[in-house]
Amino acid sequence: MTLPKIEAIINSLDITSITQERKLLLAPLVVYIQEKLNSKSEIRLNFICTHNSRRSHFSQVWAQTIAEYFKVDNVICYSGGTEATALFPMVAETLQKSGFKIDVLAEGTNPIYSIKYSDNQHPIIGFSKTYDSNFNPSSEFAAIMTCSHADGNCPRITGAEIRIPITYEDPKVSDETQEQESVYKERSLQIATELKYVFSKI
Numbered sequence: 639m640t641l642p643k644i645e646a647i648i649n650s651l652d653i654t655s656i657t658q659e660r661k662l663l664l665a666p667l668v669v670y671i672q673e674k675l676n677s678k679s680e681i682r683l684n685f686i687c688t689h690n691s692r693r694s695h696f697s698q699v700w701a702q703t704i705a706e707y708f709k710v711d712n713v714i715c716y717s718g719g720t721e722a723t724a725l726f727p728m729v730a731e732t733l734q735k736s737g738f739k740i741d742v743l744a745e746g747t748n749p750i751y752s753i754k755y756s757d758n759q760h761p762i763i764g765f766s767k768t769y770d771s772n773f774n775p776s777s778e779f780a781a782i783m784t785c786s787h788a789d790g791n792c793p794r795i796t797g798a799e800i801r802i803p804i805t806y807e808d809p810k811v812s813d814e815t816q817e818q819e820s821v822y823k824e825r826s827l828q829i830a831t832e833l834k835y836v837f838s839k840i
Contacts (some may be wrong), residue, residue: 640707640756643737648707651827653835664832666802668839670780671710675840681705681713682779686788686795690719690766691726693784693806693825699733699762700830703755708837715762716779718769720788724748725764726810732822769795804832 640648656664667683674681683701687694698717705713730751734740739754743763751764767773769781769792781798783789786805795801806829812821 639758640703641737641739641754644703644755645707647736647827648704648830648834651831651834653831653838656832656835660832661835663802663804664836666800667780667782667804667836670800670802671713671836671840675710675712679712680778681710682716682775683713683782684716684718684769684774684779684795684798685782685784686718686720686769686792687783687785688720688788688791689723690717690721690768691723692729692809692822693829694719695725695729695764696733696826696829697782697784697804697833699738699753699755699764700826700833702762703738704830704833704837706756706759707834708840710837710840714775716774717764718767718771718774720768720792722748722766722768722771724766725751728809728813728818728822729826730764732819732826735823736826770797 685694685697694717698715702715730740741752744750752761753764754761777797781795781801783803789803809822809825812818
């Protein structure tokens with residue numbers, strides 16, 4: 639069961655606000671998850687962005703959380719980049735304000751975070767890595783491209799069974815502005831809403 643504040647946020651997300659155009663982008667992911675579930679296979683979702691610092695982490699965390707919310711079993715979510723940088727601190731802060739329990743496991747230029755969405759499930763381990771890192775699956779996964787730059791610059795994701803572009807505007811545009819907090823929250827909730835739609839269709 640998801641933590642109470644997270645549960646309340648997911649309950650409040652309005653999937654009727656999603657446009658038909660976005661639903662068409664999300665449809666292949668619905669089909670992939672359903673087919674894996676029907677065959678009783680593990681559902682491995684690897685969310686990929688250029689730096690694995692913002693959108694891919696929001697997507698990984700919300701997908702894992704919403705799978706738990708809808709009781710869809712055997713879902714394992716990952717994230718990666720075309721290069722490794724660091725999980726941007728505002729991402730962790732935004733998630734914390736949404737009810738996630740966040741602990742820093744290791745400091746440094748690429749900190750490692752424990753991100754808990756449920757008292758009884760393993761935390762998500764959040765840090766920046768390349769999509770083909772040993773931490774990520776090497777085969778039998780869906781590559782979900784969360785930014786157009788990574789999608790355009792990665793013509794082939796080795797080991798992926800399917801490649802699904804579901805791109806989002808980078809909240810980085812608001813860094814060092816007064817709008818930063820609201821822009822990160824908006825992007826986080828947009829991603830959460832679309833993933834709620836996806837798992838509601840399973």
